[in-house]
Amino acid sequence: MxxxxxxxxxxxxxxxxxxxxxxxxxxxxxxxxxxxxxxxxxxxxxxxxxxxxxxxxxLKGFQRVELKEKEITLGAGVPLRKVLKLQMKRGFLLFEFLAGIPRATVGGLIAQNAGAFNREVKELLKEVTFVTYSGEVKKLTEFKGFSYRESPFPKSGVVVEAKFKIEKEEKEKVKEKIREFVLRRLSKQPPFFLRTAGSTFKNPPEESAGRLLDKCGLRGFSLGDLKFSEKHANFLINEGKGTLKDFQEIVEIGKERVRELFGIELNLEVKIL
Known part of the structure; x- marks a missing residue:
């Protein structure tokens, strides 16, 4: 190892x-x-x-891929970009709505219950294989523990692989859908080449964290080398040598201002490991 x-x-x-x-x-x-x-x-x-x-x-060593007629098994370490390429090559729908998330892996998408454009990973799951903290290998087939940007993982254990439902589609249509979602993402969010962790805060019920931060005057606000994006205030950008201390401080500033102005408590979507 x-x-x-x-x-x-x-x-x-x-x-x-x-x-x-x-x-x-x-x-x-x-x-x-x-x-x-x-x-x-x-x-x-x-x-x-x-x-x-x-x-x-x-989990880079866990990259099993097994494609069947109506399902696919993917190891936790399989990169999102690899799945999208397979979708275009073999003609099926799965993660097209997540296209454009840099460096994402299957295990991370499950643990985060990643989502975009009113869809989330939970909808596609058939079975999750995971290892508990007592070392047991278990399978999950009921997904009631999943919610908005939340899952039982890694609290319950570490994802090894999962089976997903897929839908057959013409290759050209798959390519077009992936392209469409990438363009939609780019139209609203900072470009992929910037150093960002995606959405900083979860959206409160019936609200947008980006809109709240914007209304608080934090669009473009910076602390050290960290800045709330001018394009979407819920995206923090590291413009150079941002530190963990900078991150913790700018996050607290965002939470405090939203709390004071709107009485709403923002919760982090970014995970501190």
């Missing part, structure tokens, strides 16, 4: 946090051993900052 100390820039898209020891298990036995030690997983780091206070697990 490989072990590396990686920087926040290597681990996450925002590039904020301390260097962290990361284990790369190659089989279920190694993974179970690490999970029993209480270590948490990290996917592509597209919605994370790292504290460096504990070791992490990379």
């Amino acid at each position: 490989k072990v590396k100390v990686l920087t926040a820039k290597e681990l996450t898209t925002l590039g904020i946090g301390r260097p962290t020891r990361v284990y790369f298990p190659e089989n279920l036995s190694e993974l179970s051993l690490l999970v029993r030690e209480g270590f948490k997983p990290i996917g592509g780091g597209s919605n994370s900052v790292v504290s460096g206070e504990t070791s992490l697990i990379s």
Whole structure:
């Protein structure tokens, strides 16, 4: 099993946090051993900052892909971009509405119950295989524990792989849908090449976190090298050497101003590992 100390820039898209020891298990036995030690997983780091206070697990060694007529099994370490390429090559619908999320992995999408454009991963799940913190391998087929940007993971254990429902579609139509969602994402959000972790806060019920932050005058507000995007106020951008301290402070400023002006408590969507 490989072990590396990686920087926040290597681990996450925002590039904020301390260097962290990361284990790369190659089989279920190694993974179970690490999970029993209480270590948490990290996917592509597209919605994370790292504290460096504990070791992490990379699921890059778990990239099984098995495509059938009406379902597909995907390992937790399979990158989103790989699934999208397979959709275009083989002609089926699955994650097109998530196209454009940088460095995302299947395990991370499940743990976050990732969603966009009024859809979420929970709708597509048939079965999730995971390892509990006692080292047991279990399967989940009821998804009542999933909600808006929440799932039972990693609190209940670490996702190993999952089966998803798929829908056959013409290859050209799949390509067009993926292109359409990418363009819709770019029209509303900062471009992919900027260092961001996606939405900073979850949307409150019947509200938009971006709109609330904007109304508080935080669009374009900066602290150190961190800034709320001018294009979408709910996206924090690391313009250089933003630190974990900067992140914690600017997040508190956002929460405090929204609380004072609207009486609404914002909750982080970005995960601090």
